[in-house]
Amino acid sequence: MLFRGDRCLFRNVSFAVESGELLILEGANGSGKTSLMKAIVGMLELESGVLEWNGTPVGDQRQEFHGSLVWLAHRVGLKADLTLVENLNFEAALRPQAGDDMEVVLERLGISRLKPLPLRSLSAGQQRRVALARILMSDVSLWLMDEPFTNLDREGRALVLRLVKEHLGTGGMCVMAAHQDIEIDAPTKRVVLQ
Amino acid sequence: MWKWFHQLASPPYFYRIVPAFSAWLMVPGLALIAYGTYAGLFLAPVDYQQGDAFRIIYVHVPSAYLSMLSYMILAVAGGIGLIWRIKLAHAVAASAAPLGASFTFLALVTGSIWGRPMWGTWWEWADPRMMSELILLFFYFGYMALRSAIDDTAKADKASAVLALVGVINVIIVHYSVTWWSSLHQGQTIMAKGGPAMDPGMLYPLLAMIFGFNLLFGSLLLRRTRTEVLFRERRTRWVREMILSPEGQS
Amino acid sequence: MSGQEHNMPGMLAGLVAVARRDLLLAWKRPGDVVNPLFFFAMVCTLFPLAVGPSAEQLTFSGPGVLWVAALLSVLISLHSLFLSDYDDGSLEQFLVSPQPLPLLGLGKTIAHWLTSGLPLVLVSPIVAITYRMPGSVVLVLMLTLTLGTISLSLLGAIGAALTVGLHRGTALLSLLILPLSMPVLIIGANTVSLAAGNETYSAGVWALAAYAVGALSLAPYATAAALRISNE
Numbered sequence: 124m125l126f127r128g129d130r131c132l133f134r135n136v137s138f139a140v141e142s143g144e145l146l147i148l149e150g151a152n153g154s155g156k157t158s159l160m161k162a163i164v165g166m167l168e169l170e171s172g173v174l175e176w177n178g179t180p181v182g183d184q185r186q187e188f189h190g191s192l193v194w195l196a197h198r199v200g201l202k203a204d205l206t207l208v209e210n211l212n213f214e215a216a217l218r219p220q221a222g223d224d225m226e227v228v229l230e231r232l233g234i235s236r237l238k239p240l241p242l243r244s245l246s247a248g249q250q251r252r253v254a255l256a257r258i259l260m261s262d263v264s265l266w267l268m269d270e271p272f273t274n275l276d277r278e279g280r281a282l283v284l285r286l287v288k289e290h291l292g293t294g295g296m297c298v299m300a301a302h303q304d305i306e307i308d309a310p311t312k313r314v315v316l317q
Numbered sequence: 318m319w320k321w322f323h324q325l326a327s328p329p330y331f332y333r334i335v336p337a338f339s340a341w342l343m344v345p346g347l348a349l350i351a352y353g354t355y356a357g358l359f360l361a362p363v364d365y366q367q368g369d370a371f372r373i374i375y376v377h378v379p380s381a382y383l384s385m386l387s388y389m390i391l392a393v394a395g396g397i398g399l400i401w402r403i404k405l406a407h408a409v410a411a412s413a414a415p416l417g418a419s420f421t422f423l424a425l426v427t428g429s430i431w432g433r434p435m436w437g438t439w440w441e442w443a444d445p446r447m448m449s450e451l452i453l454l455f456f457y458f459g460y461m462a463l464r465s466a467i468d469d470t471a472k473a474d475k476a477s478a479v480l481a482l483v484g485v486i487n488v489i490i491v492h493y494s495v496t497w498w499s500s501l502h503q504g505q506t507i508m509a510k511g512g513p514a515m516d517p518g519m520l521y522p523l524l525a526m527i528f529g530f531n532l533l534f535g536s537l538l539l540r541r542t543r544t545e546v547l548f549r550e551r552r553t554r555w556v557r558e559m560i561l562s563p564e565g566q567s
Numbered sequence: 568m569s570g571q572e573h574n575m576p577g578m579l580a581g582l583v584a585v586a587r588r589d590l591l592l593a594w595k596r597p598g599d600v601v602n603p604l605f606f607f608a609m610v611c612t613l614f615p616l617a618v619g620p621s622a623e624q625l626t627f628s629g630p631g632v633l634w635v636a637a638l639l640s641v642l643i644s645l646h647s648l649f650l651s652d653y654d655d656g657s658l659e660q661f662l663v664s665p666q667p668l669p670l671l672g673l674g675k676t677i678a679h680w681l682t683s684g685l686p687l688v689l690v691s692p693i694v695a696i697t698y699r700m701p702g703s704v705v706l707v708l709m710l711t712l713t714l715g716t717i718s719l720s721l722l723g724a725i726g727a728a729l730t731v732g733l734h735r736g737t738a739l740l741s742l743l744i745l746p747l748s749m750p751v752l753i754i755g756a757n758t759v760s761l762a763a764g765n766e767t768y769s770a771g772v773w774a775l776a777a778y779a780v781g782a783l784s785l786a787p788y789a790t791a792a793a794l795r796i797s798n799e
Binding site: 399452455456458459462463466467469471472475476479480482483484486487490491493494495497498501 | 722725729730733734735736739742743745746747749750753754757760761774778785786789792793796797799
Binding site for chain 1: 575576580581583584585587588591592595596651654655656657659660661662663664665666667795798799
């Protein structure tokens with residue numbers, strides 16, 4: 124159960140995500156998808172209910188939990204004044220890194236040529252791809268994505284789905300909030316919020 | 318005993334018991350204040366140094382004392398609410414703030430009136446206690462301003478609790494630093510509380526006033542918190558049922 | 568997933584990275600560092616203009632005026648401490664990082680002091696000399712300002728964290744921080760005055776140092792708590 128101000132956003136929501144699975148949170152705008160995701164990552168407090176990671180409550184293992192996830196929020200969380208490379212280098216200190224070569228990752232996302240530019244010169248879609256680079260370069264099992272397709276063209280959306288599928292294929296997990304229909308070739312669960 | 322505390326933290330229970338409880342505090346409180354006022358104004362002997370002007374301490378001292386106690390209560394209640402997540406504690410803190418600020422203001426005004434005959438001016442910057450009171454007033458203003466700036470009640474509760482806890486430590490430090498500062502800049506007389514040992518005729522009314530004010534404060538705080546609780550819980554079932562039921566109409 | 572424990576950055580890695588990032592950001596926007604310094608200098612010119620430039624007045628009021636100006640200058644640089652991170656979502660990322668939030672906040676505070684308090688300390692002798700402050704007193708001024716601005720940055724971070732998402736947060740921030748900073752101002756300014764009067768002033772210096780150490784150990788936790796609350 125989660126409150127926002129005086130409003131109860133939802134109650135009696137239960138789900139479990141296993142290795143290799145994708146969980147999609149569906150619901151109209153304002154139904155509480157983002158709030159639920161924020162509750163999962165610990166930014167919002169649940170009025171009642173328990174969140175567990177590998178069988179243990181999250182509250183007892185905050186550092187491990189946060190060290191195992193990456194969060195792609197609505198606002199990309201990158202500094203507009205810094206360049207792509209400076210941003211990604213900073214991110215490397217915040218959570219475990221897979222050690223992938225940055226060049227390769229940027230190539231994959233189609234943003235290599237944007238390296239020397241400050242982030243403010245990039246379009247919203249390009250900035251979102253930089254955020255995806257951050258996700259790819261980290262070494263975590265849980266991807267949490269809030270409306271990842273925002274500002275992306277059709278090619279970008281397909282790219283995201285491909286990346287998610289690959290991640291699931293290596294045993295990773297993904298929780299995604301979206302209000303569009305998503306078709307992906309992988310084990311999927313859905314939770315619909317009213 | 319603990320069970321009673323637990324019960325106390327439940328809003329409907331608290332709401333029910335406060336009227337009786339606060340009456341138990343308010344009646345003796347007002348009685349003591351009445352005695353203290355009468356005795357202080359008419360029965361206590363005239364002070365050899367200050368004449369009749371000293372009589373204002375019967376309001377000034379309790380007010381000053383309560384202004385500080387109130388801030389402590391505010392901070393402790395906020396801390397309890399923050400750490401143990403007890404909503405009632407936050408309601409107490411929210412209610413204590415305006416009460417405490419009023420007492421601070423009262424202490425400043427009465428202190429100024431008291432100081433006028435001695436200082437020759439309405440405000441003496443060098444007086445450490447008055448300066449501490451003034452800065453305490455600023456702490457209260459900051460607290461209330463932060464509360465009103467945040468719309469979400471729960472968020473405002475937590476933010477102001479953090480502020481109050483940080484403030485409590487600083488208030489104590491402020492007191493010491495202001496005392497040090499005024500000792501550097503002496504040159505004006507500093508108010509002494511009644512000079513050498515206080516005549517019993519002066520002391521008893523003062524004690525009566527202090528106790529009376531305390532009781533009055535307690536009952537006011539309880540009543541204010543009760544109203545605050547009602548407002549915060551206005552959408553819950555117990556409030557709706559109570560309003561609709563016959564005895565809830567009182 | 569396999570290399571997680573090996574790849575997890577150390578506890579201080581976040582603090583250092585945040586401090587470096589903020590210094591890099593300040594480098595790209597030098598105005599943010601220089602403007603408060605101009606403000607400091609301008610406030611110091613206001614007093615002689617308003618009150619009269621006589622020598623006794625200057626020497627007498629010098630310590631106090633410089634200290635008040637420093638306090639106000641730090642205050643105006645504080646409101647943007649967390650603002651851009653809040654706006655672009657970086658703050659959220661701090662909240663979900665395995666790095667301890669108090670240390671991340673401390674990293675930002677350190678960078679803030681390096682770009683506000685430290686420049687002030689370095690610029691203060693120039694202004695102090697115009698107030699006819701003798702060299703030995705200027706040194707005491709710089710010492711007290713160093714300790715004092717460290718405390719101000721630490722306390723100010725708490726206030727900035729509490730008011731970061733709020734409408735009209737700047738005015739509220741001043742209202743919150745000024746009472747908290749009064750002990751530092753009182754002790755700092757008066758210690759310099761004592762030095763100017765050739766009296767012993769070491770007590771004040773120790774007090775400021777103790778206050779700074781206390782703030783260093785406690786303020787980051789309060790700042791972290793405030794950041795979490797503001798981001799709900």
